[in-house]
Amino acid sequence: MSKLLQLVILFIYFISIIVAAGGCWSSGYGGCNDGGCSSFGGYCVNYGAPPNNKCRYAAKHIDDDDDSFSVATDEKCHVVRLDGYHLKSSDLVRLGTGDYRIELPEETWTTIRKSREIVDKIIDEKKVVYGVNTGFGSFASTIISNEKLADLQTRLIVSHCAGVGEPLTIERARMMFALRINILAKGYSGISEETLRKIIAAFNKSCIPEIPSQGTVGASGDLAPLSHLAAGLMGVGRMWSPKTGWGNASDVLEQNELGLIEYKAKEGLTMINGTQFITALGAEAVERAMSIARQADVIAALSTEALRGTVRHLHPKLHASRPHLGQNLVAERLRSLLISEVHPSEISKSHANCGRVQDAYSIRCVPQVHGISWDTIRFVKKIITTEMNSATDNPLVFIDSNEVVSGGNFHGEYPAKSLDYLAIGVHEIGSLSECRMERLVNHGMSGLPAFLTLEGGLNSGFMIAHCTAAALVSENKVLCHPSSVDSISTSAGQEDHVSMGGWSARKALKVLDNVEILLAIELLMACQAIDLLHPLTSTPPLQAIHDLVRQSISTWDKDRFMSHDIEKATRIIKSGIVWKTVQPHIQNYLDRHHKIDLARPAECEHKLM
Ligand SMILES: *[C@@H]1O[C@H](CO)[C@@H](O)[C@H](O)[C@H]1NC(C)=O
Numbered sequence: 001m002s003k004l005l006q007l008v009i010l011f012i013y014f015i016s017i018i019v020a021a022g023g024c025w026s027s028g029y030g031g032c033n034d035g036g037c038s039s040f041g042g043y044c045v046n047y048g049a050p051p052n053n054k055c056r057y058a059a060k061h062i063d064d065d066d067d068s069f070s071v072a073t074d075e076k077c078h079v080v081r082l083d084g085y086h087l088k089s090s091d092l093v094r095l096g097t098g099d100y101r102i103e104l105p106e107e108t109w110t111t112i113r114k115s116r117e118i119v120d121k122i123i124d125e126k127k128v129v130y131g132v133n134t135g136f137g138s139f140a141s142t143i144i145s146n147e148k149l150a151d152l153q154t155r156l157i158v159s160h161c162a163g164v165g166e167p168l169t170i171e172r173a174r175m176m177f178a179l180r181i182n183i184l185a186k187g188y189s190g191i192s193e194e195t196l197r198k199i200i201a202a203f204n205k206s207c208i209p210e211i212p213s214q215g216t217v218g219a220s221g222d223l224a225p226l227s228h229l230a231a232g233l234m235g236v237g238r239m240w241s242p243k244t245g246w247g248n249a250s251d252v253l254e255q256n257e258l259g260l261i262e263y264k265a266k267e268g269l270t271m272i273n274g275t276q277f278i279t280a281l282g283a284e285a286v287e288r289a290m291s292i293a294r295q296a297d298v299i300a301a302l303s304t305e306a307l308r309g310t311v312r313h314l315h316p317k318l319h320a321s322r323p324h325l326g327q328n329l330v331a332e333r334l335r336s337l338l339i340s341e342v343h344p345s346e347i348s349k350s351h352a353n354c355g356r357v358q359d360a361y362s363i364r365c366v367p368q369v370h371g372i373s374w375d376t377i378r379f380v381k382k383i384i385t386t387e388m389n390s391a392t393d394n395p396l397v398f399i400d401s402n403e404v405v406s407g408g409n410f411h412g413e414y415p416a417k418s419l420d421y422l423a424i425g426v427h428e429i430g431s432l433s434e435c436r437m438e439r440l441v442n443h444g445m446s447g448l449p450a451f452l453t454l455e456g457g458l459n460s461g462f463m464i465a466h467c468t469a470a471a472l473v474s475e476n477k478v479l480c481h482p483s484s485v486d487s488i489s490t491s492a493g494q495e496d497h498v499s500m501g502g503w504s505a506r507k508a509l510k511v512l513d514n515v516e517i518l519l520a521i522e523l524l525m526a527c528q529a530i531d532l533l534h535p536l537t538s539t540p541p542l543q544a545i546h547d548l549v550r551q552s553i554s555t556w557d558k559d560r561f562m563s564h565d566i567e568k569a570t571r572i573i574k575s576g577i578v579w580k581t582v583q584p585h586i587q588n589y590l591d592r593h594h595k596i597d598l599a600r601p602a603e604c605e606h607k608l609m
């Protein structure tokens with residue numbers, strides 16, 4: 001469905017809600033915490049079932065992940081089919097695990113063969129084409145004779161192996177490797193079938209070159225990191241495989257019964273001119289960011305309960321009056337988790353008549369703040385997905401018109417800028433989380449025991465866990481300085497503008513690490529607060545989250561070694577189980593309240609969530 005059509009349907013949907021809602025929201029939805037309006041339902045049930053297309057839109061609305069690319073993964077056979085057009089970030093993360101091998105469709109091989117024929121013809125006819133029979137970068141006007149073309153590739157790659165710093169993890173290096181294969185599969189690079197088959201064979205045996213993480217300016221492509229990848233396959237540098245562990249690349253290849261690759265004319269440049277370092281890390285970043293954003297809504301709901309906040313600010317009319325997609329999506333998620341006819345809450349009922357009209361922004365404005373974070377993540381996911389399926393080397397070979405064209409697709413400004421935005425968007429989720437933590441530990445704001453501990457003074461409770469949160473948020477504020485606003489001229493002024501996207505990607509991941517921990521600490525605090533409100537209980541979905549945490553982390557009844565609890569809670573966040581736990585409850589709410597038909601194939605659901 002086109003975006004425009006979606007917007008129109010969304011608009012009609014909201015109008016129908018507003019019309020249908022006439023009664024209860026305006027009159028009954030008044031009191032603190034909406035005591036009378038266990039009534040989210042009263043009228044909601046009267047929504048009736050909207051026509052089918054609207055249902056489907058609404059079903060998408062609760063998660064609203066863009067799924068416009070077809071599925072490349074064969075789960076059963078553990079194979080991902082790469083054709084250069086259909087790879088999704090979730091596929092790439094899967095490829096990073098080492099559990100999947102790569103296959104190219106037959107049509108793709110045909111294109112690859114044709115594309116190489118054009119390169120071979122240029123060499124035979126001794127035409128001069130950049131990158132095929134010239135020097136590189138500002139040596140572009142130096143012509144290289146045919147006998148020296150293979151030597152040229154070797155020299156190109158080893159000289160460009162200038163990376164420094166911590167190596168990428170095996171998973172991330174593997175993602176970058178797979179992504180490079182996807183780009184080559186587009187058939188614009190002029191790589192030979194023979195070389196590409198050898199490259200895929202190495203991937204299939206999980207032979208992963210060591211790739212240093214620093215030293216790309218992200219403009220002539222990620223030259224240094226991609227050169228380390230290319231060099232490993234030549235048998236130069238260090239390499240890892242499951243069979244051998246870390247070792248000298250030529251030994252590792254040999255023990256895996258693989259030959260050393262000798263790059264033919266143009267193939268060296270084909271391997272290294274592109275944005276796959278930035279984009280591979282970016283794919284991991286968008287997947288984790290989505291998981292963070294969904295779970296942040298759940299944890300914010302839990303804190304709202306713990307702080308005995310109202311739910312008035314979640315009124316659908318209020319959000320429909322500002323129809324940003326993310327905001328409305330988050331508000332809908334929060335409505336489906338907090339008190340309603342479907343989901344009663346003893347905690348909520350206990351303060352129904354407290355007289356508080358509105359809460360602080362870190363509770364009241366969750367839809368408005370998390371909303372733009374969600375919209376930002378979706379925007380970035382789109383850019384990264386397009387980039388993952390783009391030909392980013394140079395020059396490109398077009399078989400239909402029999403042309404070799406030189407241009408600038410290797411420039412990383414797209415992924416660089418978008419990952420700077422991603423960091424800023426996800427940081428805000430952590431920042432808001434910290435605001436709620438301050439409220440949770442501050443007796444004056446929470447009405448709960450100071451620092452969420454009994455016997456305060458003898459126990460310090462969550463005092464320093466909050467300091468940790470403050471430190472991480474502060475760190476993120478510095479990491480959010482966009483790296484793509486910088487540029488330093490390289491290659492004697494030929495490459496005078498660069499993206500600095502490698503650093504955008506690395507620091508976006510660091511921001512995500514910190515936000516995962518922040519949410520973990522808030523989760524611990526909120527569960528502790530719920531325990532302190534015992535015997536009152538929360539709504540079934542939020543109670544399920546509390547119980548999930550208590551399976552591995554006990555109530556804080558006496559001071560103990562805090563960082564163990566934080567580590568365990570961080571593992572819970574990273575696993576995504578907080579979201580999975582509430583999903584059936586959300587679905588139940590939607591089914592009952594909006595009478596929404598969530599009929600989406602189960603496998604598809606699994607992909608989206
Ligand atoms: C990648 O392509 C661009 C554009 O031709 C070029 O300036 C750059 O030097 C290339 N990379 C290498 C290693 O030559």
Ligand SMILES: *[C@@H]1O[C@H](CO)[C@@H](O)[C@H](O)[C@H]1NC(C)=O
Pocket residue numbers: 079101102103197198200201204
């Ligand atoms: C890689 O593994 C897949 C799945 O087993 C297989 O179909 C493909 O032919 C392999 N490719 C190479 C080049 O070994």
Ligand SMILES: *[C@@H]1O[C@H](CO)[C@@H](O)[C@H](O)[C@H]1NC(C)=O
Pocket residue numbers: 248249250251
């Ligand atoms: C890697 O192994 C090859 C073959 O055994 C050997 O010639 C080479 O010196 C080794 N390189 C390093 C860096 O150990």
